Amino acid sequence: MDQRTLTGLRRDKVWLDSQAGDVGAFRTLVGQKTNPADWPFAIGVEKNVLIYDGSRVRELAGEPDARLELMAEWVDAFSTGPGVIVIKNAIADLSVVDRATEVFNAIIKAEKEGGKAAADHFAKPGANDRIWNSLQKHALTDPDNFARYFASEAIAMASEAWLGRGYQMTAQMNRVNPGGKAQVPHRDYHLGFMSPQQMQAYPGHIHAVSPLLTLQGAVAHCDMPVESGPTLFLPYSQSFFEGYLAFGRPEFQAVFAEHHVQLPLSKGDAVFFNPALMHGAGNNVSDDIWRMANLLQVSSAFGRAMESINRDAMSKAVYPTLLAARTSGSMTSAQIANAIAATAEGYAFPTNLDSDPPVGGLAPKTQSTMMAEALQAGMEPDAFAALVETQAAKRHA
Numbered sequence: 001m002d003q004r005t006l007t008g009l010r011r012d013k014v015w016l017d018s019q020a021g022d023v024g025a026f027r028t029l030v031g032q033k034t035n036p037a038d039w040p041f042a043i044g045v046e047k048n049v050l051i052y053d054g055s056r057v058r059e060l061a062g063e064p065d066a067r068l069e070l071m072a073e074w075v076d077a078f079s080t081g082p083g084v085i086v087i088k089n090a091i092a093d094l095s096v097v098d099r100a101t102e103v104f105n106a107i108i109k110a111e112k113e114g115g116k117a118a119a120d121h122f123a124k125p126g127a128n129d130r131i132w133n134s135l136q137k138h139a140l141t142d143p144d145n146f147a148r149y150f151a152s153e154a155i156a157m158a159s160e161a162w163l164g165r166g167y168q169m170t171a172q173m174n175r176v177n178p179g180g181k182a183q184v185p186h187r188d189y190h191l192g193f194m195s196p197q198q199m200q201a202y203p204g205h206i207h208a209v210s211p212l213l214t215l216q217g218a219v220a221h222c223d224m225p226v227e228s229g230p231t232l233f234l235p236y237s238q239s240f241f242e243g244y245l246a247f248g249r250p251e252f253q254a255v256f257a258e259h260h261v262q263l264p265l266s267k268g269d270a271v272f273f274n275p276a277l278m279h280g281a282g283n284n285v286s287d288d289i290w291r292m293a294n295l296l297q298v299s300s301a302f303g304r305a306m307e308s309i310n311r312d313a314m315s316k317a318v319y320p321t322l323l324a325a326r327t328s329g330s331m332t333s334a335q336i337a338n339a340i341a342a343t344a345e346g347y348a349f350p351t352n353l354d355s356d357p358p359v360g361g362l363a364p365k366t367q368s369t370m371m372a373e374a375l376q377a378g379m380e381p382d383a384f385a386a387l388v389e390t391q392a393a394k395r396h397a
Contacts, residue, residue, distance in 0.1 A: 014203045018196045021242030023251045030236045030259050034082050041070050047261035048082050048235040054089035054154055054268075061153040071161035074272075078162055078215070082235035083277040086263060090154035090270035091219065097268050099145045101221045101292060103138055104173045107131050128180055128281075132353040133397055134173035134294060155217065158272040159298045162215040166301030170350075175292040176229050176284045183280035185232065185256045188216055189297060189349075191244040192275065193362040199244050207244055211276035213303050217296035220265040228289040229282035231271065232260040238276035247278055272296075311345045312392050315371055318343045320381045322371075327378075336375065344368040356394040367391065 034048045041060075044051045060066040077085050091097055108129050131137060139146040150156075150169070159167045186192055191199050191210045199207075224230040234256050237243060246252045256278050265271070273279065284291055322339060325331035331339070348363035356364045370391065374384045 014205075016200060016204055016207065016242060016245055018200060018245055019249075021240065021246035021252075023246075023255065026237070026240050026243075026246065026252060027255050027259075029240055030234055030255065032082075032236050034235070039073060039077065039081070041073050042085075043088075046086075046263055049233065049261060049263055050077055050082060050085045052085060052087045054087050054092065054270075057087060057090070057154050057157065058092065061157060067157065071157055074158060074161045078238070078272075078274045080239060083238040084233050084235060084271065084273035084279075085158075086265070087154045087158070087270045087272070088266065089268050091149065091152050091268045093148070094268050096145060096148045097219070097221055099142065100138065100149050100294070103141050103145065104131060104134065104175075104221070104292065104294070107134070107137055107141065107173075108175065129175040129177065131173040133170070135169060135171040136397055138171070152270075154270055155219075155296065158217065158270075159215055162212075162272075163298060163300045167215075168299040168301060168303075170297045170299065172295045172297070173292065174281070174295050175290055176281055177290055178284055178286050178288060180229065180281075180284040180291075182229065182232070182283045185234070185247065185253060185260070185278050185280040187244055187247050187278060188275035189214055192247075194244075195361060196245055196248065204241075207241065210244070211238060211274050213300045214275045215272060215296075215298045216275045216277075216279075217270060217272040217298065218293040219296065220267055220269045220271075221292035221294060222267050222289065224265040224291055224293075225286070225289070226262055226264050226282075227284075227286045228291040229284035229286075230262055230265050230291070231293075232256075232262050232280050232282050233273065234260050234278040237278040238274035240276075243276055243278070252278075311343065311367060312388050315344045315367060315388055316381075316385045319371065319374070319384050322375055323378070323381065326375055337372065340368050340371050344371045351395045352397045356391070 032048075034045045034050065036042065036045045039045070039050050041052065041056075042050045043053045043056070057070070060070050074085060077083070108131060111131070138149070159169070190213060191202065191207060218231065220230075222228075237247075237256075240246070243252075247256075260278075262282055318339065322331070322336050326333075326336055345367040348366050351364055353364075358364055367388070370387065371384070374387065379387070
């Protein structure tokens with residue numbers, strides 16, 4: 001193999017093109033059938049989805065060896081299996097779920113009366129009612145109910161199986177009202193929240209790592225027959241390596257439309273799935289079902305830097321130097337961009353999505369983007385410092 005061919009192959013492997021991924025291979029992948037014999041702890045397979053009994057999960061939680069064996073089965077389910085599991089009766093005491101529903105309905109009412117209308121990432125505004133950071137709001141409103149809710153062995157074991165100890169729980173309550181329209185089928189956070197152009201800036205091994213950093217889940221807060229629009233899933237789609245860049249293309253959306261599955265859920269059931277699994281909330285065609293689910297997004301403890309850095313202070317300190325360098329021409333645009341990357345926060349999350357909502361995309365503007373734009377506009381240092389402080393205030397929960 002000549003050097004040019006070698007370097008070209010290596011480049012294409014690491015830097016994925018926006019058209020990466022063969023739809024024929026994708027169709028074959030999602031055409032697999034789940035064999036119940038491969039999943040001994042499951043009580044059944046419905047539409048390629050593994051079903052587990054919450055009562056049995058609670059029993060196994062107290063048996064150290066069996067607990068590890070069950071969690072190992074879930075790891076295979078999330079990675080190379082169908083990518084999604086349902087745990088029936090995941091929260092045994094439905095009065096706990098009902099009380100949490102009361103808390104969430106009260107929060108929705110209060111936020112609407114306060115003029116706040118939380119939009120969904122993947123659905124048209126007004127289709128859903130959403131509570132951003134329902135985790136913190138739930139805990140502060142009713143700490144006792146919160147503690148009993150998250151005492152669930154099913155939630156803890158699924159999170160620990162995929163992410164290990166020290167996982168970080170977050171949650172967003174989503175209510176799809178009668179007549180609410182479906183979400184666009186998608187993959188989730190991290191890369192799933194980016195545009196194809198943004199995704200291409202991340203090397204291929206990060207496309208492989210992204211699904212290992214989070215776990216998606218949902219707790220049903222009411223009975224969810226199919227007509228109420230429970231989530232649509234495409235089993236096995238999480239295993240398609242190029243899927244982040246491919247999922248939005250029409251031919252892949254068409255495969256989703258042809259092969260997706262949808263299961264009814266009961267109050268207290270929980271669903272957990274690999275964040276790379278193509279999915280989306282369905283149409284609520286019912287007349288009277290206000291379909292509520294508490295969406296759990298659990299993150300790895302490893303998704304954090306080793307040191308605590310005050311990037312607000314750094315940005316305010318370095319900005320005058322970069323402004324002077326840009327004005328005098330003593331640093332090139334590329335050099336200034338490199339300095340910004342080491343100074344400012346280059347990622348939009350975590351943030352407070354109530355006060356720092358997405359702008360022109362699925363994520364809020366980053367501090368590094370804000371800094372680059374301020375330099376481009378020649379903003380004075382004092383004005384930039386005020387802008388940094390305003391943005392920092394918006395990000396606090």
